[in-house]
Structure formats: C-alpha cells, structure tokens
Amino acid sequence: MAIPDEKFRNIDPEGGYEDPDEGFRAELAAMTGQAKVSINALPTKAYLEATIVPTVMRGLHEVCHARPDNPLEFLAYYILKHNPNRKNTEETVPAVTTGGDAPDKAAQ
Secondary structure, three states, rough: OOOHHHHOOOOOOOOOOHHHHHHHHHHHHHOOOOOOHHHOOOOOHHHHHOOOEEEEHHHHHHHHHHOOHHHHHHHHHHHHHHHOOOOOOOOOOOOOOOOOOOHHHHOO
C-alpha cells in the first residue's frame, strides 16, 4: 500500500506509533472500515439468499432423496425443524387427530 504525500496525512505525530507509516495505515484502516449493514436493509435478492435460500435448498435436497408422498408437508416440516433462528430447541411434532376427535390432553 502506497503512502500518500505528507499533505494527505492526518496522523498525529505523537500518535503512539514509532513508525509514522504504520500509524498512517492503522488510521486509514480505522477510517475506511465499513459499518455493518442490517440484514433487513439488504436488497430483496440478497436478503432472501442470506436468510431463506440455504434452508429451503437443503430441504429440497432432502425431498429429492426421501421422495415422500406429501412433499409440501415434508418440506414445511423440514423448514420448521431446521430454522436457524428457532429459539425453542425441543423436538415438537404437531398432534395428530383422527375422526374429528380432540386430542387427549392427558397424552400430551
């Protein structure tokens, strides 16, 4: 990295660096660092690629291997189960009801 002319340097001569060039590089790195961008501020495609696409693609891969009878239900369950932002880590399976009967509360 080329060090610019003296007129472009904003380094304090008493800045704590023995080598002024090293001090300049440190100041330049500090001043040109980019602030983190909120994921919600990304353009739509970048937002989806960062948040949705990885999990959905793994789920579609699993659908191709498993070939379930109901692929949409399989994919929906996969996405819910493998959500990286999920706070509850317990394995939960929705209650299955048959014949219109309410599920037995004692069994839950």
